[in-house]
Amino acid sequence: MELIVATVTNLLILSSMYILVALGFAFLFNMLGIPNFAHGAIYMLGGYIGLALISAAGINQWAALIIAAVVIGAFGVFLERFCFRPFVGDFNRIIMVCVAVIVILQTSVNIIVGTQIVSLPPFAEGVLSIGLVSVSYERIATFAVGAFLLGMVIWFVNRTKWGQQMQAISQDIEGAFLQGIKVHRISALASFIGCALAAIAGCMIGAYLSLGPFMGDFMLVKVLILAILSGVGSISGIFIAGLVLGALDSILPLFISGAASDAVAVGIVVVLLLIRPQGFFGHEAEM
Amino acid sequence: MIKQLSITDKRKWLKPSILAGLVVIIALLPVIQGSPYILHILILTFIYIIAAVSLRTITISGQFPLAHGAFMGIGAYIAGMASKWLGWPPWLTMPLGGLMAMGIGMLIGYPFARLRALYYAMGSLFFGIGVTYIIYAGGIWTGGYAGLVGIQSMFGSSKVAYYYFFLGLTVVCLLALYRFEFSRIGITLKAIAQSHLVASSVGINEGWYRIMVVGVGCFFAGLAGAGYAHYNTVLSPASFGFMATLWLVMYVLLGGIKSFAGPIIGTTILVLLPEFARDLKVYSPYLSAFLLLIVVFLMPQGLVSLPKMVMLWYSERKKGKKITHVSGN
Numbered sequence: 001m002e003l004i005v006a007t008v009t010n011l012l013i014l015s016s017m018y019i020l021v022a023l024g025f026a027f028l029f030n031m032l033g034i035p036n037f038a039h040g041a042i043y044m045l046g047g048y049i050g051l052a053l054i055s056a057a058g059i060n061q062w063a064a065l066i067i068a069a070v071v072i073g074a075f076g077v078f079l080e081r082f083c084f085r086p087f088v089g090d091f092n093r094i095i096m097v098c099v100a101v102i103v104i105l106q107t108s109v110n111i112i113v114g115t116q117i118v119s120l121p122p123f124a125e126g127v128l129s130i131g132l133v134s135v136s137y138e139r140i141a142t143f144a145v146g147a148f149l150l151g152m153v154i155w156f157v158n159r160t161k162w163g164q165q166m167q168a169i170s171q172d173i174e175g176a177f178l179q180g181i182k183v184h185r186i187s188a189l190a191s192f193i194g195c196a197l198a199a200i201a202g203c204m205i206g207a208y209l210s211l212g213p214f215m216g217d218f219m220l221v222k223v224l225i226l227a228i229l230s231g232v233g234s235i236s237g238i239f240i241a242g243l244v245l246g247a248l249d250s251i252l253p254l255f256i257s258g259a260a261s262d263a264v265a266v267g268i269v270v271v272l273l274l275i276r277p278q279g280f281f282g283h284e285a286e287m
Numbered sequence: 288m289i290k291q292l293s294i295t296d297k298r299k300w301l302k303p304s305i306l307a308g309l310v311v312i313i314a315l316l317p318v319i320q321g322s323p324y325i326l327h328i329l330i331l332t333f334i335y336i337i338a339a340v341s342l343r344t345i346t347i348s349g350q351f352p353l354a355h356g357a358f359m360g361i362g363a364y365i366a367g368m369a370s371k372w373l374g375w376p377p378w379l380t381m382p383l384g385g386l387m388a389m390g391i392g393m394l395i396g397y398p399f400a401r402l403r404a405l406y407y408a409m410g411s412l413f414f415g416i417g418v419t420y421i422i423y424a425g426g427i428w429t430g431g432y433a434g435l436v437g438i439q440s441m442f443g444s445s446k447v448a449y450y451y452f453f454l455g456l457t458v459v460c461l462l463a464l465y466r467f468e469f470s471r472i473g474i475t476l477k478a479i480a481q482s483h484l485v486a487s488s489v490g491i492n493e494g495w496y497r498i499m500v501v502g503v504g505c506f507f508a509g510l511a512g513a514g515y516a517h518y519n520t521v522l523s524p525a526s527f528g529f530m531a532t533l534w535l536v537m538y539v540l541l542g543g544i545k546s547f548a549g550p551i552i553g554t555t556i557l558v559l560l561p562e563f564a565r566d567l568k569v570y571s572p573y574l575s576a577f578l579l580l581i582v583v584f585l586m587p588q589g590l591v592s593l594p595k596m597v598m599l600w601y602s603e604r605k606k607g608k609k610i611t612h613v614s615g616n
Contacts, residue, residue: 099537258424263421266416277410
């Protein structure tokens with residue numbers, strides 16, 4: 001019973017965090033065809049900015065979460081304007097810019113904080129126990145934040161004018177231009193939202209697990225898997241792919257120990273990609 | 288007529304003789320400056336040059352694999368395990384590592400041949416990550432997280448012997464890859480990269496060529512990895528992971544993916560730069576990052592295009608001066 005509850009909460013938390021980070025990647029990838037390899041490093045930076053605000057500046061945790069999100073969102077707008085937009089459609093140069101950004105961010109964090117593992121103070125303390133089942137409030141808080149934000153994103157993309165303009169751009173960018181949609185403004189907005197979501201996920205993971213300068217590499221792999229498996233142009237596909245990946249990552253370690261479970265998970269992903277190269281929900285990217 | 292012939296004759300010999308002179312200068316380096324540290328860095332440069340050039344060889348067919356670090360790792364671990372557990376000599380394990388990487392690359396290339404462009408890159412990226420996890424999960428056989436120790440070394444502790452061995456290996460590999468690229472097969476591969484539909488309509492077996500070039504590239508990557516295993520005698524999975532692959536791609540792109548010399552220049556600069564800037568200590572990664580940004584924003588074709596760009600700028604400046612001079616009159 002204990003094991004089942006732990007696995008299910010782990011699955012939900014991992015899935016919601018993967019999806020939060022992957023959405024930011026998918027926005028830019030769907031709209032402009034930019035594979036933002038620096039998204040993992042942005043997620044890492046979000047966690048560290050949250051840590052700096054809480055421990056060095058002494059700000060309330062929830063306020064620090066929001067400030068970190070805004071700061072990283074502004075950084076995302078800067079990246080989109082000056083590093084990605086000039087090179088739309090040029091995979092080689094985008095990957096070079098992304099590696100440069102990754103190196104700069106990781107080196108900066110290394111110099112300022114050091115390579116030791118640190119973690120944010122928990123957002124909630126105590127344990128909720130109902131009968132035999134007990135779940136820590138920290139886990140509930142992490143999942144609640146993730147679920148709330150995902151709900152907000154779904155509402156934003158489907159129900160607001162800007163969200164529908166984003167969908168229009170990811171369907172056909174030239175058509176969107178002709179309809180009078182301000183493509184650059186919307187892509188800057190998407191970059192802001194995507195990077196802010198990544199920063200919030202970084203803070204939550206920093207409190208739930210820990211922070212390290214190279215945690216972004218691990219998350220980047222998960223994000224790429226989600227974006228490719230779900231296919232281009234599909235937001236709902238990311239939710240399903242995220243649940244599948246979260247399930248693989250939380251259930252497989254019960255049966256196979258250590259790195260072998262990761263190897264099996266990646267193997268399953270490669271097989272799925274070979275079965276449907278264009279992803280399961282969207283359409284094929286033109287690149 | 289005779290004069291013209293002699294000019295073309297001279298031109299024909301100019302490039303090879305410059306390259307041969309360069310190789311001789313590099314070969315004389317241990318005599319002039321024999322510090323083991325510099326030799327160590329140069330040996331690593333040679334190994335990565337082989338890997339980077341073989342990666343570029345695959346890209347001439349229009350495929351962009353993001354698993355080359357993993358293929359280096361396959362070669363390195365196969366050679367290291369054969370050396371440690373079977374006691375095979377390095378002269379046997381190095382070709383074995385290359386051939387195993389080639390075999391795995393071709394086996395993977397068969398199902399992956401149906402993926403195109405970005406999806407091929409992503410599929411191979413996931414495969415490379417899977418290889419890293421398998422090495423981690425290998426337990427005692429691969430050493431797991433602790434790394435594989437106890438591989439036989441080739442020449443003991445003498446760096447000079449290693450230096451000449453890897454210099455020779457690099458020259459042979461580069462000549463082989465150069466011949467490969469400018470042979471009929473290389474031209475066929477370039478045709479496939481331009482349009483796979485047109486290429487297959489004139490009777491080129493596109494799938495086979497794409498698999499073959501992956502095999503060739505992976506062979507040299509595996510060979511470089513196996514050489515690394517016998518040079519370093521200690522292997523860690525982290526040196527063949529996702530970031531290692533990305534850095535190999537950076538070596539190729541920094542120098543210029545369109546030219547054969549590109550990866551050689553890129554590798555040399557990106558491997559040597561942090562070592563020459565050792566005084567900067569933790570700040571030295573910034574140097575590589577800024578170099579990448581400079582190349583991205585100013586030189587779309589990579590560092591190889593620098594002389595051409597300087598010449599173009601110079602001639603335009605001259606022309607501009609002339610025009611202003613004329614209008615001034």
